[in-house]
Amino acid sequence: MKVYVIDNGGQWTHREWRVLKYLKVDTKIVPNNTPFEEMKDVDALVLSGGSPSIASEAGRMGLNGEYLDKADFPILGICAGMQFTSTHFGGTMGPALRPEYGKATLHVEKDGDLFDGLPREFTVWESHNDEVKDLPDEFEILAHSENCRIEAIRHRTRPIYGLQFHPEVENTEHGYDIFKNFLKVVERRKS
DSSP, X not given: OEEEEEEEBOTTHHHHHHHHHHTTOEEEEEETTOOGGGGTTOXXXXXXXXXSOHHHHGGGGTTHHHHHHHOOSOEEEETHHHHHHHHHTTOEEEEEEEXXXXXXXXXXXXXXXXXXXXXXXXXXXXXXXXXXXXXXTTEEEEEEOSSOSOSEEEESSSSXXXXXXXXXXXXXXXXXXXXXXXXXXXXXXXX
């Protein structure tokens, strides 16, 4: 299985790559201006977090929009990757009422896919000033926290997912399990 991590300038992009390596995935980190045609043989993409404020600097997300438009394989957006995904499809962003840094309790509303076999509540690691305020109609909310109404999302008809929190860091409980569940989605799509 081949999964590329799109580098959007996030502080933990290398950790996303490392988790995939640990899970025995053929992976590499690629710049976010890599033409889609150079990724035709991948099985999935992870859109990393990043430093841009999606509300005001979405242009710094490179070709992420092209990847979302053209891919027929699964995509997982993390932090800024999720925020960009939401706005690309017509959602809205804005400053969080309470920016989240550090631990938060995730409340899973809909299990299956990314949260298959996981508890309904567990600790995750946050690092964001902005948040998705409104989702596009094609998406549904999978989880929330006390301070953030939209922590995890899923496209209703395509294998596109988003997480506001960081599953790649050790402080997130079940982070590796979330990646494993994403890889199960990828495997199902391949067969």
